[in-house]
Amino acid sequence: MALSYIGMGANLDDRADALRRAAATLDEHDSLDVKAASPVYETAPIGVTAQPMFLNAVLAAETDLDPLALLECLLAVERRFGRVRGQRWGPRLLDLDILLYGNEVFQSRGLEIPHPRLHERAFVLVPLCELTPRGRHPLFNRTFSELAESIVPTQEVRKLDGVSLLSACR
Numbered sequence: 001m002a003l004s005y006i007g008m009g010a011n012l013d014d015r016a017d018a019l020r021r022a023a024a025t026l027d028e029h030d031s032l033d034v035k036a037a038s039p040v041y042e043t044a045p046i047g048v049t050a051q052p053m054f055l056n057a058v059l060a061a062e063t064d065l066d067p068l069a070l071l072e073c074l075l076a077v078e079r080r081f082g083r084v085r086g087q088r089w090g091p092r093l094l095d096l097d098i099l100l101y102g103n104e105v106f107q108s109r110g111l112e113i114p115h116p117r118l119h120e121r122a123f124v125l126v127p128l129c130e131l132t133p134r135g136r137h138p139l140f141n142r143t144f145s146e147l148a149e150s151i152v153p154t155q156e157v158r159k160l161d162g163v164s165l166l167s168a169c170r
Contacts, residue, residue, distance in 0.1 A: 001063065005061075006099065007056070012092060019057055032063050041158060043155070129145050
């Protein structure tokens with residue numbers, strides 16, 4: 001079993017409900033066991049900024065799926081929630097990304113682990129630090145907390161109270 005960190009985001013419809021239901025759906029999968037969930041954060045969009053604010057979180061899940069099978073699982077959940085891939089960095093009902101897969105460095109067509117922009121995004125690093133603050137980026141050999149400290153002042157990230165993803169799991 002590999003411990004994988006999965007980034008979650010939504011900025012359309014009921015964003016919190018989408019994240020809760022997605023966490024529960026992933027936990028119900030035979031090959032995934034959600035172990036922890038970060039708090040939920042509201043964050044400003046990056047890239048295409050003329051869109052609603054996002055809710056973001058990170059799940060820690062043990063899996064016996066290999067990285068490509070895990071990606072297919074996440075894409076299937078996105079489709080189940082109505083995600084249609086259109087504009088890059090545009091609005092979305094649900095976005096699920098493999099951030100880390102153990103300490104592996106993996107690259108294939110359509111998948112790069114660690115996530116190639118992980119170190120640049122406060123909306124990923126801040127919730128990831130809630131789960132593994134002393135964890136180290138496999139390529140940069142810096143802790144996630146160190147990476148977050150270097151970019152958080154430039155990106156808006158606000159913790160939401162009263163939204164729990166773990167209560168949706170089991």
